[in-house]
Amino acid sequence: MHIGLSESDYPEIRNVALFSEVADEQFRRLLRGAYVQNFPPMIELVTEGDQSDFLHIIVSGSVELYSSWNNRETSIATIRPISTFILAATVKDAQYLMSARTLEKSRIILIPSQDVRAVFDEDYHFARAIVTELARCYRSSVKSHKNLKLRTSLERLANYLLRQQTYHNGRSDFDLDLEKKRLASLLGMTPENLSRAFKGLQAYGVLVNGNRISITNSDDLIGFAKPDPLIDDFNT
Amino acid sequence: MHIGLSESDYPEIRNVALFSEVADEQFRRLLRGAYVQNFPPMIELVTEGDQSDFLHIIVSGSVELYSSWNNRETSIATIRPISTFILAATVKDAQYLMSARTLEKSRIILIPSQDVRAVFDEDYHFARAIVTELARCYRSSVKSHKNLKLRTSLERLANYLLRQQTYHNGRSDFDLDLEKKRLASLLGMTPENLSRAFKGLQAYGVLVNGNRISITNSDDLIGFAKPDPLIDDFNT
DNA sequence: CCATTGGCTTGATAAATGTCAAGCGCCCAA
């Protein structure tokens, strides 16, 4: 199951922002102890509460970060290539705060956490990249917090759709890349409520047909959703 | 209003975890451009959307981080000495995502963001400390996210009270260190609802008298609140 | 092919939370 990385994988990993500036020697050291694995869908990669052994990098597929308490479960984020996840636990050498599972067949690189910390200590560019990535994750968590506390579920859905539309280059039609029940959990509501919320957005020109979304009147939807770069932009 | 730092302030600042390991030369450089100011209560120190000019360190008093959207406002955290805030915007050279205001008369040190970034580039220990602090902030934001999505308002209040009790060394009586309306906002509810939530916790041995809280039966309250280190511990 | 499963939707209902209005009590400044 565990397969060492081959040199042919290296260029791809170099493309991950975290590693693009690392000195060659340190880069090789990072990958020397690394594994790459292909996972089927719905495999639990990480369990909250466990000690952080590996930094994970998703190369293809998709991964859901989620968390449980008292028999309830909530989706916290979906991760798509190419990206790392659970970096904070790795740098702090602490317990995972979230669990992670594959949603589809996914290819994941695992780098031993201790190697990440060691290279952090030796390579300035890597340290800089880690700080940038951590700051990005932190800020994105704060945005998510604002989204949850300042908006109703209908507003969260409306803004989610607008973000998806942007992601699809502004097309008026696009497919949801997530099961609706997971989207509901991500947005902090029940699947039943999500169904009703989609109905509620018909009044603002949103048509739903299975996974297909059509936004017939962007201005109308924007008028309702009031998107805000300090909540909805992933890059600020 | 702006007052340069004097050398007598240095030892105090050294105690901030972020600076404890910085080389002396870099430490002096950081503080050379810094200011210290005393602010009255309810002064807006930082406005969301503004560019990050200074890293803030609170030396005494208390500061509320909050955010607004569409005429709604929510409290996100309260910061107490000695601690920094809004570090992520500083290291990313980005816009503030939250506003900050003093709650009481507070003493704040302001270090130009560019100096922070410059010293980060030169001093390894400082870089390490920034990463640790960022990871801590990120993880605390994730905990807060879990708290909001996995728990009802009554459960959030119950766990808040248990955390406060721990902070007060487990005493059965202690004072809230926050106005109730701010606590309500922090916990994601209205002041009216907080009043009723306190009533609802009477059944688990919580007595409220003004700002005074008495927890007459910790086990009972713990049984209801089900505190979880992965949500409620600040140090993991 | 059929039966089963799981995701999704819908309606009815319940629970949680918010809103509005009123009143109490405390603090502070005129």
Add this chain to the structure above:
DNA sequence: TTGGGCGCTTGACATTTATCAAGCCAATGG
């Protein structure tokens, strides 16, 4: 001293959201 403002509480009510039960439909596997 007193009047107003503000924080807090309470009650009545509205809205939002969740829960439960049933049914539809598409995908899947025997």
